Amino acid sequence: MKREETITFFVEEARKDFSIVEKNLASIMQEAKVSEVKKLNYIEEFDAQNVVRQLVELKKSFAAKDSKYYGKLFGVPITVKDAICVRGLESKAGSKILKGYKPLFDATVIEHARNEGAIILAKTTQDEFGFGTFATNTIKVPKNPFDNSRSCGGSSGGAAGFTAFTKNYHLAIGESTGGSIACPASFCGCVGLTPTYGVVSRFGLIDYANSLDKIGAIAKNAEDAALLLEVISGYDERDSTSLKNGFVKEEGEIKRVAIIKDFFEPCDEEVKKVVKKKIEELKKFYAVEEVSLPLNVKYSLAAYYVIATCEASTNLAKLSGLRYGVQGSVEGKHFDEYFSEIRSKEFGAEAKRRIILGTFARMSGYRDAYYLKAMRVRTKLINEFNEAFKKYDLLLCPTMPTVAPRFDEIEKLTPMQNFAMDLCTVPANLAGLPHVSVNAGFSKNNLPIGLMAIAPHLEEKRLYSFARVVEA
Amino acid sequence: MSKVEVTKELIQKVAKNARLSLTDEELEKFVPQIQEIIVDSFSKLDEVEAKEEPSFQPVSVSNRFRADKPKAGLTQEEALSNVDKKLRQDGYLKGPKVL
Numbered sequence: 001m002k003r004e005e006t007i008t009f010f011v012e013e014a015r016k017d018f019s020i021v022e023k024n025l026a027s028i029m030q031e032a033k034v035s036e037v038k039k040l041n042y043i044e045e046f047d048a049q050n051v052v053r054q055l056v057e058l059k060k061s062f063a064a065k066d067s068k069y070y071g072k073l074f075g076v077p078i079t080v081k082d083a084i085c086v087r088g089l090e091s092k093a094g095s096k097i098l099k100g101y102k103p104l105f106d107a108t109v110i111e112h113a114r115n116e117g118a119i120i121l122a123k124t125t126q127d128e129f130g131f132g133t134f135a136t137n138t139i140k141v142p143k144n145p146f147d148n149s150r151s152c153g154g155s156s157g158g159a160a161g162f163t164a165f166t167k168n169y170h171l172a173i174g175e176s177t178g179g180s181i182a183c184p185a186s187f188c189g190c191v192g193l194t195p196t197y198g199v200v201s202r203f204g205l206i207d208y209a210n211s212l213d214k215i216g217a218i219a220k221n222a223e224d225a226a227l228l229l230e231v232i233s234g235y236d237e238r239d240s241t242s243l244k245n246g247f248v249k250e251e252g253e254i255k256r257v258a259i260i261k262d263f264f265e266p267c268d269e270e271v272k273k274v275v276k277k278k279i280e281e282l283k284k285f286y287a288v289e290e291v292s293l294p295l296n297v298k299y300s301l302a303a304y305y306v307i308a309t310c311e312a313s314t315n316l317a318k319l320s321g322l323r324y325g326v327q328g329s330v331e332g333k334h335f336d337e338y339f340s341e342i343r344s345k346e347f348g349a350e351a352k353r354r355i356i357l358g359t360f361a362r363m364s365g366y367r368d369a370y371y372l373k374a375m376r377v378r379t380k381l382i383n384e385f386n387e388a389f390k391k392y393d394l395l396l397c398p399t400m401p402t403v404a405p406r407f408d409e410i411e412k413l414t415p416m417q418n419f420a421m422d423l424c425t426v427p428a429n430l431a432g433l434p435h436v437s438v439n440a441g442f443s444k445n446n447l448p449i450g451l452m453a454i455a456p457h458l459e460e461k462r463l464y465s466f467a468r469v470v471e472a
Numbered sequence: 473m474s475k476v477e478v479t480k481e482l483i484q485k486v487a488k489n490a491r492l493s494l495t496d497e498e499l500e501k502f503v504p505q506i507q508e509i510i511v512d513s514f515s516k517l518d519e520v521e522a523k524e525e526p527s528f529q530p531v532s533v534s535n536r537f538r539a540d541k542p543k544a545g546l547t548q549e550e551a552l553s554n555v556d557k558k559l560r561q562d563g564y565l566k567g568p569k570v571l
Contacts, residue, residue, distance in 0.1 A: 375526030432530025
């Protein structure tokens with residue numbers, strides 16, 4: 001990867017000549033329009049005036065040489081996953097029920113990005129509230145740039161799709177609950193960097209599951225992804241689960257890594273081949289061994305889906321057709337009737353299923369057996385990871401068991417089969433461990449295959465170093 | 473914990489709790505799907521003994537407090553700005569009947 005391909009290079013040049021910002025922005029706005037016309041669906045409704053207003057303000061910053069001029073992201077256009085609130089831009093988390101909602105505030109990550117001179121370009125498409133692995137549970141379904149008949153992955157499908165599609169300088173803010181940054185990064189050949197739970201503030205993120213949601217970065221290369229993560233991370237008193245440690249982009253030490261052999265087994269042959277070949281190449285840099293995580297293999301999907309659906313069903317209870325989003329006529333209706341009508345009409349099938357599953361697992365009589373049990377099992381699974389980390393600096397596996405599937409293939413999957421696709425990404429997400437997906441190679445029909453590295457809590461530095469080595 | 477019988481009635485009851493009114497078509501589709509998930513996935517947790525403390529967050533988080541100092545909030549206009557015009561009345565937001 002050449003220096004001229006990085007955001008850092010772009011920012012340095014932009015500080016010398018503002019026309020570089022203008023040209024890049026004009027070009028990427030054109031791409032956004034083209035992607036809309038071609039129904040590639042990466043971007044939610046595009047607001048060109050909003051972008052132009054930001055450009056005008058930024059030009060003043062250039063003239064004044066103010067703090068934004070010296071910002072790490074000066075002039076960089078950023079796309080934002082729809083679930084993250086941006087002041088004045090419709091923010092729906094991919095759901096019909098929030099149509100028309102325009103936040104009065106910026107999420108913390110957006111404040112950070114703006115302070116560093118970034119331009120918020122547009123919201124990107126996603127599965128409704130993050131419920132999905134293929135970005136198909138939504139109205140505008142993003143299409144894989146490598147093959148438009150295939151999924152971008154999910155739930156941050158639009159973010160990864162647009163990152164792979166654009167030929168301009170750009171960064172994408174994504175979000176992961178069970179793997180929604182790593183999965184689309186893998187399917188679209190990008191770098192997807194998910195931090196430790198709590199390193200990036202969730203203030204302004206429309207919640208899926210509070211103990212699992214993590215905002216992170218999707219970019220064309222590791223350097224850019226790490227830079228974005230550095231900008232958006234940090235303690236925020238408005239998020240009660242925010243950690244004191246932010247992420248600083250610096251090298252981490254890696255000596256010994258281990259392949260999680262049980263995560264490999266269920267993967268497609270081609271995925272195994274490409275990922276193993278890449279790992280072979282890494283043997284000149286690190287000692288590579290094997291490890292087994294039998295408890296995670298057996299129980300992490302179950303524990304994850306119990307916890308995620310429980311938390312989601314609570315969070316979605318606030319969406320009831322009042323105060324924002326879709327609202328109806330209240331005349332002559334009792335509140336139960338009014339809420340049920342709107343919720344039943346506007347939530348998609350996957351959202352309804354998860355609400356039902358989560359409500360069930362929290363109900364009295366079932367709560368101890370499911371919800372509480374899952375929380376105890378989670379501790380067990382985190383302990384299993386930490387045991388492995390006593391010996392190894394990073395754990396490796398394929399990001400996804402397959403390449404991006406075709407839409408007609410996805411239609412035939414049952415909900416359980418959908419869940420099973422998350423077998424590699426869910427364990428790290430459940431444990432709140434930072435992880436990165438980097439492109440390891442391509443299948444015979446030129447579809448990207450991702451290699452994932454998982455680090456201990458707060459060791460994002462190792463992921464940064466590792467990803468740069470893999471890319472080189 | 474003995475095997476849960478996931479019936480149509482149970483799902484209807486849960487849906488009602490969650491303020492969702494499912495059509496017959498939806499129920500027909502959801503019942504087997506939800507059965508499969510609860511029996512094949514959720515109930516897997518029955519197999520494993522877990523005496524560990526529950527991890528309500530994956531990373532240890534302790535109670536945080538801030539000073540009880542009042543700050544400016546939203547103005548009435550801001551607070552109503554996302555409310556549909558037909559549900560606004562004299563600076564109030566109209567809701568459905570409670571009683």
